[in-house]
Every structure is written in structure tokens, then in C-alpha cells.
Amino acid sequence: xxxxxxxxxxxxxxxxxxxxxxxxxxxxxxxxxxxxxxxxxxxxxxxxxxxxxxxxxxxxxxxxxxxxxxxxxxxxxxxxxxxxxxxxxxxxxxxxxxxxxxxxxxxxxxxxxxxxxxxxxxxxxxxxxxxxxxxxxxxxxxxxxxxxxxxxxxxxxxxxxxxxxxxxxxxxxxxxxxxxxxxxxxxxxxxxxxxxxxxxxxxxxxxxxxxxxxxxxxxxxxxxxxxxxxxxxxxxxxxxxxx
Ligand code: PEP
Numbered sequence: 001x002x003x004x005x006x007x008x009x010x011x012x013x014x015x016x017x018x019x020x021x022x023x024x025x026x027x028x029x030x031x032x033x034x035x036x037x038x039x040x041x042x043x044x045x046x047x048x049x050x051x052x053x054x055x056x057x058x059x060x061x062x063x064x065x066x067x068x069x070x071x072x073x074x075x076x077x078x079x080x081x082x083x084x085x086x087x088x089x090x091x092x093x094x095x096x097x098x099x100x101x102x103x104x105x106x107x108x109x110x111x112x113x114x115x116x117x118x119x120x121x122x123x124x125x126x127x128x129x130x131x132x133x134x135x136x137x138x139x140x141x142x143x144x145x146x147x148x149x150x151x152x153x154x155x156x157x158x159x160x161x162x163x164x165x166x167x168x169x170x171x172x173x174x175x176x177x178x179x180x181x182x183x184x185x186x187x188x189x190x191x192x193x194x195x196x197x198x199x200x201x202x203x204x205x206x207x208x209x210x211x212x213x214x215x216x217x218x219x220x221x222x223x224x225x226x227x228x229x230x231x232x233x234x235x236x237x238x239x240x241x242x243x
Contacts, residue, residue, distance in 0.1 A: 008227025
């Protein structure tokens with residue numbers, strides 16, 4: 001069975017004072033039958049790994065190279081050095097604002113694995129691709145190009161049009177996409193493909209989490225806005241734990 005994962009992406013949010021939210025989430029995680037990962041901004045990583053022992057901590061991005069003249073970037077080794085154990089790669093905001101294509105995303109995922117981090121590889125179609133009926137084809141080709149031949153990965157399906165909008169795909173659309181991703185993972189990895197966690201991301205809230213988690217091949221969520229407050233995120237963790 002794939003591990004059930006509730007992952008929070010804090011994006012460019014969070015100061016030292018927000019460590020309290022992390023500690024509340026960490027405390028709640030003790031009671032949950034799922035794994036919790038929080039990806040805070042880089043500035044909070046050191047304290048997060050030290051003071052939130054019940055959860056796993058991840059970076060939000062890493063450079064493909066282990067070190068070098070890349071001002072402002074952070075390597076997978078550096079993330080691992082803070083005690084982080086996961087890293088997001090290929091988030092749609094990195095793909096669109098930083099021009100990252102699937103080749104770069106794959107190199108980042110490989111760098112993460114080499115540094116003993118688990119990459120959470122994000123894929124997802126835009127609204128036009130959804131409307132023209134090309135969503136599954138788009139996501140399949142992103143997976144083909146951005147996922148390395150290694151089973152130590154987590155996949156996050158995040159339709160771009162659902163991120164931060166409050167709009168989510170229908171339950172049927174979520175099931176169709178996650179079933180298609182599972183079939184592709186099994187084709188690529190054989191029986192190991194059964195064990196890779198596939199997360200849904202895009203406007204997950206306490207009010208819609210239980211329904212989303214009832215889909216067979218949804219093994220958790222990657223949550224943006226609703227991961228910033230423990231009062232929003234803990235009910236999502238609970239819904240996953242009960243699923
Ligand atoms: C995200 O940024 O990965 C995300 C899913 O954001 P939100 O939950 O706010 O839609």
C-alpha cells in the first residue's frame with residue numbers, strides 16, 4: 001500500500017513566529033495514521049527540523065548541482081544538511097515563474113535522490129489543456145519527461161487551474177487522472193508502481209478533503225493555503241488519517 005501523506009507547501013510565507021503553527025501540526029501528527037510533511041521557507045528549515053519531531057520537513061526546491069556558483073540557490077545536499085528529508089520539485093510556480101521545464105525538473109529530482117531526499121514531483125495541466133481534453137496526455141508526458149527511473153519518489157498531481165483558486169476538478173475527473181497516473185507508474189515500475197504515493201493538490205480544504213481522499217488512487221494531498229494554519233491543516237490530516 002502507498003504511504004498516506006499530508007504535505008503542506010508554505011511557499012513564500014512564514015516567519016519565526018509561525019513556528020508555533022508548525023509545533024501544533026507536529027503535536028497533532030502524533031495521533032494520525034498518515035505521514036505529515038511540511039515544506040516551510042528555507043529560513044525556517046533549521047528550526048523546523050529541530051522542533052517538529054513528529055513530522056517530516058521538506059524544501060520547496062533544489063538546484064540540480066550539489067554546489068557551485070549559483071547565487072541564491074540551494075542544493076539538495078544543503079537541504080539534507082538541515083535535517084530535511086523531502087523536497088518539492090517542478091511545482092507549477094517554479095515551472096511558470098522560473099521557466100523550469102521537465103528536463104530541469106528531472107535533474108532536480110535526481111539530485112534530490114542522490115542527496116537521500118525524497119522528491120515530491122509535481123505535474124499538472126493548465127485550464128486550456130483541461131478544456132481541450134488533453135489533461136491526461138499532458139500529465140502523462142510530464143511524468144515521462146520529469147520522473148527519473150527510481151521508485152524513491154512521490155508524485156503530486158496539481159491541476160494548475162485549481163491551485164489557489166478555490167476551484168477543484170470533479171470527483172470523477174480526479175479519479176480518472178489518478179487512475180491513469182497509477183497505470184502509468186505500474187507500466188514504468190512494475191509492482192513498485194503500486195507503492196508510489198500519488199497526492200492530489202489544488203484548493204484542498206477541510207470541507208472537501210474527505211471526498212477527495214475517498215478516491216482509490218489518491219494517497220494524500222499537497223496543500224498550499226490551507227497548510228499555513230494548524231486549524232485548517234489538522235482537519236485535513238484527520239480526514240486522511242480516517243480514509
Ligand atoms: C500548491 O501550491 O501546491 C497548492 C496546492 O496550493 P493551494 O492548496 O493553495 O491551492
